Amino acid sequence: xxxxxxxxxxxxxxxxxxxxxxxxxxxxxxxxxxxxxxxxxxxxxxxxxxxxxxxxxxxxxxxxxxxxxxxxxxxxxxxxxxxxxxxxxxxxxxxxxxxxxxxxxxxxxxxxxxxxxxxxxxxxxxxx
Numbered sequence: 001x002x003x004x005x006x007x008x009x010x011x012x013x014x015x016x017x018x019x020x021x022x023x024x025x026x027x028x029x030x031x032x033x034x035x036x037x038x039x040x041x042x043x044x045x046x047x048x049x050x051x052x053x054x055x056x057x058x059x060x061x062x063x064x065x066x067x068x069x070x071x072x073x074x075x076x077x078x079x080x081x082x083x084x085x086x087x088x089x090x091x092x093x094x095x096x097x098x099x100x101x102x103x104x105x106x107x108x109x110x111x112x113x114x115x116x117x118x119x120x121x122x123x124x125x126x127x128x
Contacts, residue, residue: 029053 018034024042025032031049033039042049046068056062064075081087 015034018032023033023035024038030053031042033042051066051068051072053066056066062071062075064072064079067075
């Protein structure tokens with residue numbers, strides 16, 4: 001990746017290169033897919049592009065993220081109510097307030113981890 005001059009890596013150039021030269025490839029056990037049409041095909045071809053990349057741990061429940069149909073469909077059905085438009089809309093005020101809190105923290109130059117363990121940004125988000 002190249003430097004764009006603003007401190008950010010040249011991510012646009014990187015993905016342009018991938019779309020042109022390596023639109024679908026495997027890297028460290030995960031498929032990298034750079035074009036929309038390819039993404040749609042990958043999501044439909046569970047035999048070639050399986051989500052079951054590792055065996056489940058003994059005694060651990062199945063993971064929706066690492067399961068193929070029919071297990072994935074069964075797990076998705078269990079959580080689908082949380083993603084209904086009415087349920088999402090009901091969380092609007094909570095999400096808006098949390099975002100305002102995070103932005104205020106960033107403006108005060110406080111450290112804000114978005115994905116790290118113990119991140120203030122990742123919680124408390126509702127999971128019901």
